Amino acid sequence: MxxxxxxxxxxxxxxxxxxxxxxxxxxxxxxxxxxxxxxxxxxxxxxxxxxxxxxxxxxxxxxxxxxxxxxxxxxxxxxxxxxxxxxxxxxxxxxxxxxxxxxxxxxxxxxxxxxxxxxxxxxxxxxxxxxxxxxxxxxxxxxxxxxxxxxxxxxxxxxxxxxxxxxxxxxxxGFLMEKEIQSLKKVLGKGIAPITILLGGAKISSKIAIIENLINLVDYLLIGGAMSYPFIKAQGGKIGNSLVDEYKDFEALKKIIEQYQKQKKTKIFFPKDVIIANSFKNSAKTKIVPIHSIPNGWMGLDIGPTSIKNFCEIINFSRTILWNGPLGVFEFQNFSSGTTSIAKAIVRATENGAFSLVGGGDSIAALKMKKYETKISYLSTGGGAMLESLKDKILPGIKAIIS
CATH class of the missing domain: 3.40.50.1260 (Phosphoglycerate kinase, N-terminal domain)
Structure with missing residues (x-):
């Protein structure tokens, strides 16, 4: 490379x-x-x-x-x-x-x-x-x-x-590709500790290989948004009607959690509480409950205040941060608090000298809603390509240049 x-x-x-x-x-x-x-x-x-x-x-x-x-x-x-x-x-x-x-x-x-x-x-x-x-x-x-x-x-x-x-x-x-490669190296190759990676969004199936690869490579892995619910279910939690990706291998998820618990370097965190709603709309009735205890007929649409506090505390003392995927349905104002709080925490950490890399259309859209996009170290132009890079693989487009 x-x-x-x-x-x-x-x-x-x-x-x-x-x-x-x-x-x-x-x-x-x-x-x-x-x-x-x-x-x-x-x-x-x-x-x-x-x-x-x-x-x-x-x-x-x-x-x-x-x-x-x-x-x-x-x-x-x-x-x-x-x-x-x-x-x-x-x-x-x-x-x-x-x-x-x-x-x-x-x-x-x-x-x-x-x-x-x-x-x-x-x-x-x-x-x-x-x-x-x-x-x-x-x-x-x-x-x-x-x-x-x-x-x-x-x-x-x-x-x-x-x-x-x-x-x-x-x-x-080109110069864009060069910056993308250099920015990713600043996270995994030469990242200054503590290194924190925050993964949200809905598609857990596309991120399983990434989560497995990050063991022992980063200090903190924070998992939120809809992709946290299959992990909670794998641990025996009740997730009600919360969105679950097509990925159904809960035994595999259980093993991943056990792998993280066995080693000492990388600590994995899930939300402790969530804001749940009785329907998928901004005006829905809401309440805050532990993420393991979501009743039937209710769905988690945002991380709760305790989870926001925990995640932001980790981000605040991190020196290298990568974020991909929202923490809730941020398009609805009543369920945007988790995502915007995380964005604000990453901006604050960046201002204090941390290197921050944000990729994925929804994450960048959330930053732009608050006019934070210029306050991040680097905005990646490819969410999917950025995630593929985290699987410890050379992207096909880069391989074609060096081969």
């Missing part, structure tokens, strides 16, 4: 850079498709600007949404053109196609310091299938391949893992 090439290792003068970016940004749903959160675009601009300043040519590849291999106006990337042009202060050309003679002709006419944005790569089913021939057709469009799409680098899609094969030594990562 130390020897991975970045855009800094190349001079792009008179070269065509085929840059895989992640412009899959949230937009409003009216016809104007205005960008609601431009974090991913902003983080990719330095890479594009580097290539342009070298007098290179840029061909941008991105996906947007899940069109499932079919062309759709709803998922067209055309809306990005004016936004990108305004940010870079240069005109952006657009191609309706990603492969074929028409796009090859447009690229042959590109001048130095010009940018061509290709249409949504997922309009081609071959992208998600990782099709070799499709990848070869894409590879013909550039001289140097650049991966700056951390958010999808855990996918084995054609533009992420197959296209780089055709570039041999002429491939690298």
């Amino acid at each position: 130390e020897n991975i090439k970045t855009v800094s290792d190349f001079n792009f003068k008179n070269k065509i850079a085929l840059v895989r970016v992640d412009f899959n940004v949230p937009v409003n749903n009216n016809q104007s498709s205005q960008v609601i959160d431009d974090t991913r675009i902003l983080y990719s601009l330095p890479t594009i600007q580097k290539i342009i300043s070298d007098s290179g040519k840029v061909v941008l590849i991105s996906h947007f949404g899940r069109p499932k291999g079919k062309c759709s106006k709803i998922y067209s990337l055309k809306f990005i053109i004016s936004y990108l042009s305004k940010r870079l202060k240069i005109p952006i050309q657009f191609s309706e196609n990603c492969i074929g003679k028409a796009v090859e002709k447009k690229i042959s006419e590109l001048k130095n310091r010009e940018i061509l944005l290709l249409e949504n790569i997922r309009f081609y089913k071959e992208e998600e299938e990782g099709d070799e021939n499709f990848a070869f057709q894409l590879s013909k469009l550039g001289d140097i391949y650049v991966n700056d799409a951390f958010g999808v680098s855990h996918r084995t899609h054609a533009s992420i893992t197959i296209v780089p094969k055709f570039f041999r030594e002429k491939k690298c990562i």
Whole structure:
């Protein structure tokens, strides 16, 4: 990983850079498709600007949404053109196609310091299938391949893992990818103790391997949100009608807890109390109960005051913090206290010198609701990719660059 090439290792003068970016940004749903959160675009601009300043040519590849291999106006990337042009202060050309003679002709006419944005790569089913021939057709469009799409680098899609094969030594990562890798190293590789990882959200099945891998690597593992309920159930607790992921191997969860209890380094904590409701809505009747004693007909929608106090105390004295996933249904004001309190505690710890890394759409959305996003050390552009990195695996997109 130390020897991975970045855009800094190349001079792009008179070269065509085929840059895989992640412009899959949230937009409003009216016809104007205005960008609601431009974090991913902003983080990719330095890479594009580097290539342009070298007098290179840029061909941008991105996906947007899940069109499932079919062309759709709803998922067209055309809306990005004016936004990108305004940010870079240069005109952006657009191609309706990603492969074929028409796009090859447009690229042959590109001048130095010009940018061509290709249409949504997922309009081609071959992208998600990782099709070799499709990848070869894409590879013909550039001289140097650049991966700056951390958010999808855990996918084995054609533009992420197959296209780089055709570039041999002429491939690298962009500045966004470099920052993501460095930030993750600051947590697990070179993190200053105490290191705390906080996992929330609903999908426990995608985080089992992470939880197993973190034993003996971090000092504190805090588990909250909906993913805490299967663990409570595995220990014999009553969770009422609380949300439980499709993961049903409660014996495996019990064994994980036992593994944590046997070793001395990593301490695992679950909420002690929760705010429960008799229906899934903001106006529902609520009460605070121990997490092991949620009555039937009631569901946990937020962590309780004792849990907030316990989690925040650990965060306050932590020197390295990673957070992924909300602690409750923060979209409902009456069940947002846990998530916003945690966000505030992480901001406070960061101000006191801790390194904080936050990833995942919901976690970042919670920060932005309180305008805390600029008070965190680093916001990751890929929740899923960040979590995959915690499984002690090299992401497929990074592996494709170094192999």
